Amino acid sequence: MAYYDQHMHTHFSPDSAESFENYLEQTDGLLVTTEHLDFHDAYNGGVDTVLDYAAYSEKIDGLNAIHDGRIRRGIEVGYTPESYARIISYLTGKTFDVILLSVHQNGRYDYLQPIIDEMDPKAVMKEYFELCTEAVRQVDGANVFAHFDYGIRRLPVTVDNLREFEPALKGLLDEIMAKDMALELNTRSMYEYNNADLYRYMIGLYLEMGGTRFSLGSDAHSIKKYRYHFDDAIALLRELGVSDLTQFKDQIAYSEPI
Numbered sequence: 481m482a483y484y485d486q487h488m489h490t491h492f493s494p495d496s497a498e499s500f501e502n503y504l505e506q507t508d509g510l511l512v513t514t515e516h517l518d519f520h521d522a523y524n525g526g527v528d529t530v531l532d533y534a535a536y537s538e539k540i541d542g543l544n545a546i547h548d549g550r551i552r553r554g555i556e557v558g559y560t561p562e563s564y565a566r567i568i569s570y571l572t573g574k575t576f577d578v579i580l581l582s583v584h585q586n587g588r589y590d591y592l593q594p595i596i597d598e599m600d601p602k603a604v605m606k607e608y609f610e611l612c613t614e615a616v617r618q619v620d621g622a623n624v625f626a627h628f629d630y631g632i633r634r635l636p637v638t639v640d641n642l643r644e645f646e647p648a649l650k651g652l653l654d655e656i657m658a659k660d661m662a663l664e665l666n667t668r669s670m671y672e673y674n675n676a677d678l679y680r681y682m683i684g685l686y687l688e689m690g691g692t693r694f695s696l697g698s699d700a701h702s703i704k705k706y707r708y709h710f711d712d713a714i715a716l717l718r719e720l721g722v723s724d725l726t727q728f729k730d731q732i733a734y735s736e737p738i
């Protein structure tokens with residue numbers, strides 16, 4: 481079982497206080513953390529959430545020297561149209577093993593903020609899926625499209641609601657496939673926000689279109705959620721006929737059997 485959790489945060493992200501050392505105690509195998517990059521971060525009072533790359537690299541290099549190089553470097557890029565230029569400029573000249581691409585906000589509010597509850601769910605879905613598609617189209621070099629349901633976590637969305645957006649979702653999956661990116665199964669979305677049925681539908685659509693790359697990530701912000709419900713997500717993938725996951729080293733994809 482060489483596959484690992486491909487979406488985790490430490491205190492290098494403002495919404496986590498977890499340490500690398502605690503994650504290292506959870507496994508003898510590989511680890512990667514995927515720290516936040518969110519310019520004008522609505523969830524964080526509008527300040528820029530920028531990973532301190534020098535400190536992050538120094539910490540990982542130090543730990544890798546005594547832990548057999550078990551830690552890989554990652555980042556979770558939060559896209560907004562307004563931040564595109566700053567994202568590209570930040571990424572230039574930096575190396576990561578894996579880059580996750582996310583949409584967390586629309587430049588005005590984060591999709592996990594209470595204001596969402598007052599909005600028309602269909603309008604939110606339309607805007608969110610359009611932003612996701614634009615993010616994948618605009619940003620080159622990302623490896624994984626994270627939590628496709630982030631924008632609808634607060635909404636009571638059913639599979640039938642999602643089906644109404646099938647053309648938009650297919651458009652998004654088309655872009656993901658065109659960029660050779662992997663589709664993430666975000667296990668906190670699936671089993672904490674109870675969106676496993678939405679994932680089952682989305683994975684089915686992706687497979688139908690010829691998609692083959694899947695990434696598994698808990699989105700843990702502490703060791704309590706490390707490999708959260710991985711057995712359930714793996715069982716779902718096997719049931720749907722998927723036999724491997726896609727992982728990234730130096731941003732090069734390889735598959736790991738499940």
Ligand SMILES: [Zn+2]
Binds near residue numbers: 556582584626627
């Ligand atoms: Zn995220």
Ligand SMILES: [Zn+2]
Binds near residue numbers: 489
């Ligand atoms: Zn995350």
